[in-house]
Structure formats: C-alpha cells, structure tokens
Amino acid sequence: MLITIEGIDGCGKSSLHEALTFRLNDLSPVMTREPGATWIGDQVRRAIAEQADPIAEALLFVADHAAHLREVVRPALAEGRLVISDRYIDSRFAYQAVSLSGCIPDPLGWLSSVHNGWTIIPDLTFLLVLPVETALNRTQKRGSAEHFEKAEVLLQVQNNYLNRARAEPGRFVILDGALSPETILSFVENEIRKRTLK
Ligand code: TYD
Secondary structure, eight states: OEEEEEESTTSSHHHHHHHHHHHTGGGOOEEEESSOSSHHHHHHHHHHHTTOOHHHHHHHHHHHHHHHIIIIIHHHHHTTOOEEEESOHHHIIIIIHHHTBTTBSOHHHHHHHHHTTTOOOOSEEEEEEOOHHHHHHHHHHHTOOOTTOSHHHHHHHHHHHHHHHHHOTTTEEEEETTSOHHHHHHHHHHHHHHHHHO
C-alpha cells in the first residue's frame, strides 16, 4: 500500500512523517520522501537554491520521481510493504502548476502527460491544510525560506492541492494542520491501521 503526505511548506508533514516511523514500527513501513536522498535529489535541491529555470527544475523533480519509483517504491510494493512518502506526485501538481505558469501554455496538462503511463498513484493521501500565515511563521522560525515560501505562492499551491483533493475525494484525507501534532498523529495512525487491516 502506498500512502503519501502532502501540504505546503510549514504544514507539519515532515514531523508527522517522522513521528509515524515510531508509531507504526510494528508494520515495518518503508519511510521515504521526495525530493529523495539520492544524487538526483541533491540536484533538485541545488536547482531550488539557485533558482534554476522553472522547466529545468520541474524536469528534475520528475527525474527524482522516476528514480524514487525505480529504487524505492516499486521494489517495496512488490514485497507487499507499506510505503509512506513525505511528498510525492501531488507536490508537482501543486507547486509546478504555479512555477510553470507563464512558461508553458498548460502546466497541469503538461504535468499529467509527463507522468502518464509510468507513475503509481497513491492508495491514500493525507493533505495537511492550514492558514498560509501560520505555515509561514513556522518556516520563518526554522530560518529556511525557499523561493516557494512566499505567501501568494503558498496560497496558490494550497488551492491547487485542494482542487486535486476535490477531484479525487476517495484518495484524499484532508487534515486541519492547525490541530495539535499529537491529535493529527493519532488520527493518521488510526486511519492507516484501519486501512492496512482490510
Ligand atoms: P521539501 O520536502 O519541503 O524539502 P525540505 O524538507 O528540504 O524543505 O521540498 C523542498 C521544496 O520543493 C518544497 O518547497 C516543495 C518543493 N517541491 C516542488 O516544488 N515540487 C515537487 O515535486 C516536490 C517533491 C517538492
């Protein structure tokens, strides 16, 4: 089963992902992420830091996804493992739809076709939603401010996520990211346990 956690920067998804590692220890989940911990992932981070051309950057995110599927996701699913990814395909539809607008005519259409036929759609996606101001306060405290982390950008990114969730209500579970980390963690843990029992 493939489960993903998504949301804007500062939504709390990475802390949730980390906490799940311990809470779901008995299920031996494969905990993974995009951008990945590989040389392609490093190039993605470099492209972000150097504000590379948006099309080049988008293609690096897609390259990272392809490597992630081949090296981590497919082998783990083939062994029947539970895979939980911190960011995955929906990050592209949320973020690159914004970064590519004005660069190419139809960013969403382009993103669909570039993934078509080889990606694996998650079984379940947790989307953490919270006011952009709250998220920004959190990232500013961390002292990291990537170019995606501007209020107007994050607002559009979050809207793109919500549009995807509306289009696929059976896959998405929307969570209030302003709730306490413990409340969110327990809820997500229960949902995953319920679904892995089926
Ligand atoms: P993130 O997972 O937040 O990395 P870190 O923990 O190092 O901050 O991802 C880095 C940034 O990349 C984040 O702003 C979201 C963005 N991103 C995209 O724009 N598209 C994608 O497909 C992915 C996976 C991430």
